[in-house]
Amino acid sequence: PHHVSTNSGIFSVLRNEDLKEMLESSKESLKLEAMKRIVGLIAKGKNASELFPAVVKNVASKNIELKKLVYVYLVRYAEEQQDLALLSISTFQRALKDPNQLIRASALRVLSSIRVPIIVPIMMLAIKEAATDLSPYVRKTSAHAIQKLYSLDPEQKEQLIEVIEKLLKDKSTLVAGSVVMAFEEVCPDRIDLIHKNYRKLCNLLVDVEEWGQVVIISMLTRYARTQFTSPWKEGATFDENNEKAFYDSEEEKKDQVEAKPYVMDPDHRLLLRNTKPLLQSRNTAVVMSVAQLYWHLAPKHEVSVVTKSLVRLLRSHREVQYIVLQNIATMSIQRKGMFEPYMKSFYVRSTDATHIKTLKLEILTNLANEANISTILREFQTYVKSQDKAFAAATIQAIGRCATNISEVTDTCLNGLVLLLSNRDETVVAESVVVIKKLLQMQPTQHCEIIKHMAKLFDNITVSMARASILWLIGEYCERVPKIAPDVLRKMAKSFTAEEDIVKLQTVNLAAKLYLTNSKQTKLLTQYILNLGKYDQNYDIRDRTRFIRQLIVPNEKSGALSKYARRILLAPKPAPVLESAFKDRDRFQLGTLSHSLNIKATGYLELSDWPAVAPDQSVRNVEVIEPVGSLPSLLLTYSVAVVHTCRIDSQNCYFTVSYKSLSPQLVSVNIPTFGPVKSHELLHHMTGKGLSARYHFPRQPCLYQPNMVAVQVTLTNGSDHSLEEIHIGDRSPASLNLHCFNTIERLEPEASVTVSMGIDFSDSTQAANFQLCTKDDQFSVSIQPAVGELLMPSSMTEQDFCKEQGKLLGMNETSATITLAAENSSSQSLSKQVLSVANVGVVSSSENNIHRFAGRTVSSGALVLVTAESRESSTALLTINTDKSIMASMLLRDLKQALAQA
């Protein structure tokens, strides 16, 4: 073959010469063609390193495709041609300063991919600079570059951690996934860097790209196991101890701490809550990572929320099924109940690959209990007939496991397996023998018939494992089959030399046991077999033979041991435990490579045990506490006060307000805005046969349910007789959720009464239709809310406002420039107009020309942020940020109208 390789060598040299020529030509198209061919060579795994000098010259080409292909080449061969690679560096350094963010990013990408140690300081500088770049895309690239530099030079770790720390603070969803990835590679043990960013990461998670979500969720799982206490403690103990503690002295209280009921840290809850929606992701890796998070972090009764999604993944590709089934197998050992309702999803299909079938079988076996075992066994019977013999054998093993785990079916299974002994397929028979052997060992007394039956089959069975099993059974219970056992030994003596090792060993065992129990008939046979064994090729068999001979045949040298031969060989033996191969897999975190392989993979990070006492929770606090204002200013800014209770009747509002530092989450404060109240007609007295009704929105929090809008209805009797039993009748749509006022028994002529109701409009301006009934009549009426009434003011600092606004950009932003009416140009009147249109709260603003208002939708609590920026010549830019885009456009229309009104 030597001359062949020289030939091809010459050939490639020639080709390389051609390519070189093309690369050095002045024509762009020729260069590009050459580069394409070179990339083709690289893809095939051919060596193209000789062309390095010719290729690297084109690194600064204007043609984008050519340039990109040169990058591909450079990254591939720079490691081998370090000196030449340095020639290209200045090009990238220049590009790092380009005004276009994408060019800066791509330059950093290539520069950091060139694995040449000499440029480490240049890379470090570039990363540091990029980490503070204004463009989040460039910052993302720098997070990727951190890992590359770290693998090139681990010495840089400390400096890189500083960059990671800086990037972890980044608020962009684009950066979050990449920097957490860098964190996991470079400094996964620096949990302290996460504290201050924990809540932010939880809140950003839904908007991070899917691959980043997987990495963040896996990191947060580890984090949570170090910071929170276990939610798995059984039964919260709430007894008199607690009450006593209330009166007891401080010292004793400390002793009672452990008896306190478990309360989940709000941050722990935050993580569980914010990851749950991701179970609906189309990305199977995301779904799996949420599932493992719930498995490792959620209270036991909450874990089952992941079941349905995991079962859904079984409809995905074969490889996905494989991993998901492995994880379900581990879960189903501890928590049968989670998957039992979905048992049928694990039924095997004839098109499944063997490893999928085996895993499904494993899960079905784990799920078996007294109630479903007959269904499962019926299913297993069809599997035994499968053409896939390896799978049929696995099914027989599974039947054996069911038989040992559920004592009610042990006999059924045993009988079934005995029937299988007459199966035509040898693998099935052999496997049945092996399993029967294990089952008989559990209750040998009444089964000598089965042993006899197996002894009869012995001649026809050729699978060595099965033969060995039968020999062992006969030996172990030789006293129960006294006639058959010596005969089997006789046959074995004849065929001994032709048997497999494992069968030979069991033959020696059988001989020894028979020698002890029935030496009269078997002495000679045993000696013959021991002699054969003595000269066997296999040292194991020779050793065993020597040992057995010393043990059972007494001579002067054998000493005390042979006295105990009977007790040694015929000791009662514990039955084997048939258990799942997945039994101890839960030592690995679910969803990991290590779990999948059941060995600790390189770089696997242990999940720590829950701490007994939670570390300081305040490390995660990041909010800056602002100075507290006086009550009037509070009504304008609502910045820090928390309203505890709020009681309202139709005339007055009472607030109980406490001033305390703001809890970490935004607290929405429902304080009515004192704007003008517009009342609307509900029922005209002409149509209402004298009964008239008007309604208005008091803009108070609804007392009945927080997701309802409060409505006040004033009913007036304009007729000349009293009206009785005024109440609310049918509503449409029927699902309309409204809180009726109590039936008014009697309304005298000319009298009026005001009642309050609550209506859940579900954040839509669709009218709520219902019937207003009196004793004799029914009137269909409807309440149509203006979009502004579907909101509740929300308290917020300017800083929070901007932060939240930052999350609601793009498709969630609606804006328009409007011309203000002359009266509305002052900032006071502008605020007043906005507040009259919408029930929002004023957010204090540090800029005079910008007015900010914040609210939440009553029903779903979605943020609605309104910004009005007044500009020259009495125009203003109105911006609304909310994910309720329809509401935004309607609100914008209403505001426009109100502000442009003369």
Next chain:
Amino acid sequence: MIHSLFLVNASGDIFLEKHWKSVVSRSVCDYFFEAQERATEPENVPPVIPTPHHYLISVLRHRIYFVAVIQSEVPPLFVIEFLHRVVDTFQDYFGVCTEAAIKDNVVVVYELLEEMLDNGFPLATESNILKELIKPPTILRTMVNTITGSTNVGEQLPTGQLSVVPWRRTGVKYTNNEAYFDVVEEIDAIIDKSGSTITAEIQGVIDACVKLTGMPDLTLSFMNPRLLDDVSFHPCVRFKRWEAERILSFIPPDGNFRLLSYHVSSQNLVAIPVYVKHNITFREGSSQGRFDLTLGPKQTMGKAVESVLVSSQLPRGVLNTNLNPSQGTYTFDPVTKLLTWDVGKINPQKLPSLKGSMSLQAGASKPDENPTINIQFKIQQMAISGLKVNRLDMYGEKYKPFKGIKYMTKAGFIYINWRLLCSSSEWTLAHKNLY
């Protein structure tokens, strides 16, 4: 994360390699080839294989193994999902994902792989972004490129990557604005010999083809959203809105995409729209067997059952068949023993049937495996679950788009499993005794 990628064809040749970090020698694939040799079927190669220094995670699609080389702990599904995304992208770009297509477009493949991963971590996997970066090859473009020397690589920079709506290109313009939605449902059922259903599930998807100008904001509502038991969304769907109102609200990607896949709960009774009458018998001692199969529609609400295809793996003892189809064509492969019958459309007035005899190997005893019958079909204009779209509204743009919704039901696999309960009365009796 992902160190290298090797593409291996059915005959075990590596025909493409790509490295994102230092080069890993292709000899690492030897461990993969070993596993491949051990596997009886191509599908039986384990997806995760440990080697002394690396881990190999592979997917098999279109008879090509995509083998990723991993050096340290990573969730295996992360890699598997990514590899499938790669295959989807190739399919999207080249129409097919075959060895020939990949070799013909090796430069585009390389450019794609370069953009999809940075240092082994996924960077751009959205088809919209990739298409802005690298234009898919067309015959015309290839010709023009060869003549003028212009390129496949997009001139403009991928702005989508920077936006909060990364799945949508900016500046989309169409003269005809259209939005089409296909509701496609698949039934997957196992039916036993007596005709009763063991399991039946409906899995549905809504595939969309949206060609709308600008930044349209769409909402899609259903008449009966409660049917949807378990859903997974394209990232464009606003999850909160679905939670609160059961309305799909989204800014769509441009072009084709899968909006939603769902599962109809098995609590709802699934009506199988086709029934099968069958009688397949082998007599002990005789070298002949009888085969009799009739198909008929049920509960199709007057819609025609089309593209019906029946297949069955006959027992190994069957030498040949002599069957007579009342319509369509049938084939029997004497090597694989696979019987396929391309029925076509079911006419309720004249039910299609396949009857005749099977010849058995002389002297062979009666085959004991009962064949599985596998049926595939399509029903246009009907979603078997009864799911109905209520309305589609567009906000954010002024023009009136053309809207269309299509329904279709497919049988994924209906196995008519001949689940003969064990021939022994002892088995079943014992079960009964349990209760």
